[in-house]
Amino acid sequence: MKRNKVVFAGGGLAGLALGAALLPGRVVEAASVPAASQTLLDSMDAELTRAMHSLGSAGTDSPQQPKPYFLSYAVADSDAFSMTAQYGAIASSNESKRRIADVQMRLGTPEQDNTHGDHRTSALTTIPLPLTDDRAAIERSLWFATNRGYAKALDGYLKVKTEQQVRAKEEDGSADFSKEQPKTDLLPPAPALHVDKSAWEARLRDLSGLFKQYPDVFFNTVMLQASTETDYFVSSEGAKVATPNQVARLIIIARTRAADGMDLFRAETFEADSLANLPDQKTLIEKATAMAKNLVDLRTAPITEPFNGPAILSGRASAVFFHEVLGHRLEGQRQRGDEEGQTFTKLLGKQILPSFLSVADDPTVKNFEGTPLSGHYSYDDEGQEARRVDLIKDGVLETFLMSRLPIASFSNSNGHGRAETGRMPTGRQGNLIITSSKTVSDKELRQMLIDEAKKQGKPYGLYFEDISSGFAVTTRRSPQAFQVIPLVVYRVYVDGRPDELVRGVSIVGTPQAALNRILATGNKAEVFNGICGAESGSIPVSAVAPSMLVSEIETQRQAQGTARPPILPPPPIGGQEAK
């Protein structure tokens, strides 16, 4: 499903004034319950049909003004709230209601249309729609965007035709658009957004304020987000889908700096389907406190040296690792195109992971052992039904994450065409689930690490407890490298001395090498929920993985900031103090 962009900065989304009197402490009601709007659907239908009949000069399909062979309207109707606290006080609190339409126009034929190659974005035009169910205004807005969309698509189409005449034959000559069965499914709408603002203000002030006890943690932000959205999709193929989505998220970020200038940060994200289902305040305080104490420890932890040896990645760290190293490279459109590295394109049917590992992407799953999964959706952003996809079975690569952009090995979508509003959908992850048939307990895994380190003659192995996702570079021009940012790393010594927290570690390496060195996994899976950014924009995803023992992981020293920590201690709480 489509998502409106989630803004992360302290500024937050612009707000909305609700109703005449917004008294503090009152529960805020949305102005109207967002029902699956029949008027909106009817307007979309009517204008789409009219456009398909009218476009193309004089009703005939002339080369100067060809008739579109495909047109779709995707409308994201959302109500989003966000609140941020810093230093124990509220910094922003905003609500935003939006209705945004993405018009997708295709000219030519499914074999070759205006989206070919570099011109994918020529198909898309985006426009805000009226918030009210005013048919005339909605239809006119859609007309305006469709007209612009036609001009854009026509320009793209003419360019594609010209370029195809002059370029060399492409490696992958697949069609530009797959054949799929249109779906009709109007799911019940997401419930209205209710936010008890004053209660949440108090909670956020508390959470943010506790960092005052840790003067070395000079920056913190606590961000609360809640949104409810219904996505409508109507196409000239006869698709008509309405899907709900609601999410609530609380993010805590804190920063410190070591004496030598190294910037250190930690982040925790909590997610649920609604504000009421987020963890209680006690749990959040515990987590925030643990985070603060960890940052204080990290400040004085020794810096690591470059290392090449065995390591355990916690479940959470493995989840991030798989998302970056594997997940992005299994996106369908990356197997095609002049610019892509195509790491796994030719490896279909081959062993790319140890045989005890399997990887599936299943957006139909809502929760994993009680934890909600961010990447859940019922219909993707091309109106295709979400389904479980077995990407890797017993280590063998079976398939890719497919949108309606065919590739040489697969000509159909498997319900993974996703995009942020305003972008063209491409194959993306949903819930990436890694399962293992070679599991041991945490204790055993740890012993295996020590044994492996001894075997390699290393004084220690590494344990990555928490990592943050970096970026995945999949294009041809840069080396096939990936970087994730380790946040909490320990040395596990073979001589039995206590584990030692270290700082300054970053993992490097090439994807295939890293994947083939997994020796065994733990027996408890952990969930990583996050927002994933790529060419089709930011979308919510999750990854579920057990902890993992890797025989060899290459690490280097993290690029270091050179700023000093703050010169003065923080201001005294309660005011005053100037000598």
Place this chain on the structure above:
Amino acid sequence: MHMLTPRFHRTKKLGLAVLFATVFTASTRAQSDDPMLKAMKEELAREKSQLVLPGMEAPYFIEYRMDDFHTYEAVANYGALTREEESRQRVVRVTVRIGNYEKDSSSSRGDGVVMIAPRDNDPDALRFALWTATDDAYKNALRAYTTKQAALERYQSQRAENDFSKEKPTTHIASLAKLDFDRDEWKKRIIEASGLYATAPEVKASADQVQYSTALFRAAATNRYLVDTEGTVVRQGYAGYSNGISVGEQAPDGMRLARDNGSVAVTAKELESWPAFRKQVIDDLKSLDDLRKAPLVDAADYHGPVLFSGDAAADTMTRLFVPNVEADRPEPGTAARTTGAYASSYKARVLPQFVSVVDDPLQTTFAGRGLIGAYAVDDEGVPAESVQLVTNGMLTNYLIGRSPIKDFPNSNGHGRAAPAAPARAKAGVIIFKPANPVSVAELNKRLLAMAKEQGRDVYMVQTMGGDAPRLLYRVHASDGSRELVRGATFDELDIRSLRSEIVAAGNDPYVSDSLGAIPQTIIVPSLLFGDIGVKRANEEQQKLPYYPPPPTD
């Protein structure tokens, strides 16, 4: 979607007393009552006394500025509400200077560290934000200072003027500006206004031609808190409101036609009334019709008399004159006085000898209505001054803040800042004062006389769209009748023509308020130019819509 970004002009004078005025109350009770100012002063005192890196210089100047924004915006398209958003935000801006007034760490870009500040009136949280920002600003200033000193070594001679002017500290505590407007009423108005193209009997016959119809309403209140180590303490704010309509279509040859209008005021009540707003929309739609049917301007180039309405003259002066009287420190190593076209025009003639210009931010009203560009104290804490910019055509002053330029060692209270941005020399209330203005009827007579004398038709421009004329009329030499033409652009409308081509000015001062990043007012009467070029714009002809809009019945 088409975005509404016009400059709004004033419509009718409503004759109401000005409801907004800056209050000069410097009571010590008001000072100590404000917890935000108190927190800012406390943190400033702590930093001033303690902030120094061992072996390095301590700052000689620290400034804390907190900007508090409260904005509201509603947009309607084609008769329905598309967006309604309200936002409250605070940022702090910390500036630290190393060195001394003569030579310090500042650059012409403007320095300072900006951070999100708490919306709560929480003094601890505010001090925390100021603490981290000050730390960053100090470290940046140290780096900048050594870099700058090294860079200056490259040049043969140094500039004589100080990097930072010495000013007396100011105390000025005014009431906070608050938004006050009827939300429901304005939403109703913009919804209806944006739908008039299809509902109003006067214009709905041409509804199919209209491609976009957007109405918007904006309200913004900005409050500023300023303290510095010289002892300045300022708290003041302003509010502004605007409404507007934006409609557009295409001529048969594809030329884009647009009309944008609205009003700007310091109180919501002073904005145009509903009947006036409605009439403006209808007039704009009719005008689009006229433009669509109007012929293209003559293919042959024209150089000759053009009468500018006050509206068009104000836009022209805003574009050509104002930026050049705002003093900007030029790059180091150059001997130029300032940047801009008037850099070497000090005491030279820049306008006709019969025109004088003043910038007077202390003038808060004109003909009974509030002026949006008025202010009491600038954003560097210097009291606003009335500045005689042009005296009998000669440039006698620049607008300046605390960055001195040659012959201008001190600020004249025009250091103004866009939200969260550094202060720069900026206009406040610019007023053009012709020595011998004549009536508009007289101007038209003179225009016609010039036409007859030269034996050809001449031109009159009613309103501009950016730097091109939007409503341009050909005035027939035979009988003075007017004919609307489209697709024109001006040629040689530049600072030379401001100096040499204005032959007469009207007695009809037009007030142009602009509620942009920095609110400004400019007041200019009709101006008769003796020789301006008018020619075809020859812009790309866009394709007409590929299919007609949905029926509006």
